[in-house]
Amino acid sequence: MSQQMPNDPAGTTHQFENFVAQAQQQAEPKVSGGNVGLIVGIVAVVVVVAALAVALVTMM
Secondary structure (H helix, E strand, O other), X not given: OOOOOOOOHHXXXXXXXXXXXXXXXXHHHHHHHHHHHHHHHHHXXXXXXXXXXXXXXXXX
């Protein structure tokens, strides 16, 4: 059994490398924005938990 190779494996590899490079460049700005959203979400959860704790303490 012999595997069939494409006529131009270097061309397809080059195209794939370009595709990966473009995807990485487009994803970079979203990473920093995702971190800001994560921090804001964590702060919001902490504020809600603190408010619930204060409400429970004042009810007792």
